[in-house]
Amino acid sequence: MNSEFHLFLFSVLCVLFSNISASGPSIYRNDSSKHLRIIDGTDADESEYPYVVLLIQTRQGWGRMCTASLISERWGITAAHCKNYFPYGLRVWTKDFNDFGKFRDNSVEIAEMITHPSYRLLIRMKGRHDIIVSNDVALFRLQKTVRLPRYARLSSVDRDTLMGRPAIYIGGGARRIDGFNPLQGALQKGEGVIVPCDTAMKRVSKYVICTASKCSKRAQRIYYGDSGGPLIMDGQVVGVCSYVMEHGTVTSSGYAPVSCYLDWIYSVIHSRDSGEPRTKRRRSRRKLFYKKIKLFYKKRKPYRHG
Template sequence: MKVFVVLALALASVSAGVLPQDTPVHPKDIQGVPVIQGRITNGKNAAENQFPYQVGLSFTGSSGSWWCGGSIISNTYVLTAAHCTSGASSVKMYYGSTTRTSPQLSHTVTSSSFQQHAKYNSKTLNNDISLIKTPSVSFSASINKIPLPAIASSYSTYAGQTAVASGWGLTSDSASAVTSKLQYADMKVIANSVCQQSYGSAVVTSDVICVASVDKVSTCSGDSGGPLALDGKLIGVTSFVSSKGCEKNYPAGFTRVTSYLDWIKTQSGVTA
């Protein structure tokens, strides 16, 4: 099946005039790593309350358990990736945590609280976005929402600007143990045309943001669904990396939040 998916992506990209050099995968699907995964590879330790909008998500399903990230966008909604909610029966949410296993607050909800994008495509990785309806949480210095970008910024590519990604877990492709501290990295947004050279235009559509990976700094397993922020606004949801590994200096891909502002508003009522 994987061979078929790769061939289909290649053919789609050729027809669009862009031949991919690499195969993208969702970070949580990278092989050869522990079940509970995560982390910005070669990133920095986050300070207390530096990312109050970051949540840790421990999903459980028939195929086992997996770790993802998410972003608080209101008192009752968390935004994450569709490939995180896909196949899950429940999720335990960790709020206000810099140390991964010591949250200020936690809640568990079932899949009935998931609002996964109806057109999520696991083959092309398109529409990789989900909402989780949560019990209402009170905001504080350690737990707070991140604003969505304004509709007026929908036409911005963000190319050349530096955004920040955050998440927990592995320190490298070969790591066998997770880190307990929330990690972050500043990453430069690149033009989609550049990212298409790696993954093709069937994957890197206008609904995707890519960042450059330099000096082995990238998102990785378990960062899935986590935030990419710019100027205090949520512009991306961690979606894919190179199938060759997180430290290979291939671009990392994010679902472009501005492409889904109407969907978010319709599903949750949350606006910029």
């Protein structure tokens, strides 16, 4: 198998490949690169992409786990496999990524994370490493609201109509794979072109947007920590970063197309958000009911015999 496959499932890989040293993070080879974020990328301007955030693990060690996009004051979208880190205390870091001293002031805890009901991850280890992932999309709800200049706009354009068009991808993975991974550092931006998915890419995921590096930037690619980051076209998010495959010097990246999940996204957010006010109204009605009963018995004249 001449292709090299990188799926950003660190918690899963730690179990499956615990005998591999920290200097060799990829499945098929030891990588001497010390960069875990977008390789050969450029610093992204936070003001240009204010909705791109980081998912930070805060229990059992600190680290940048995934990238995500906030789509409203309380909701964000990322890759479903990022939920592996949810039990370890995930917080959303929203801005000032170059200054970890401001992390507490600029971070919010995740209240819940909901993966797509058809999300599947299959790993087979018989002679070769076969990984199949489908519907790698998840929503997360924040403990409190986060106000941003603007939020991510999800594209409804069908993925099959995007072929040949340029796109931008943003990621915030850590910088090093050996020793301590610095938490602070700017988001990285890369450029690619949407291309037809080859057989190897389709074997991993059937419904996916595939991108390739531009000829002038062949070394540019996504890497660990960029999972869940947005693929952006015309100012709208068209995909969520899922996996990457390397064929020699050529790199192909796979993104879950958001247009396929818009109905599910709307239904989840609507059901959760509409449920909270109803609960508050029930409590208010209950309090009013007991208050009326109390007033009734208070005004009622005591019954006297004879």
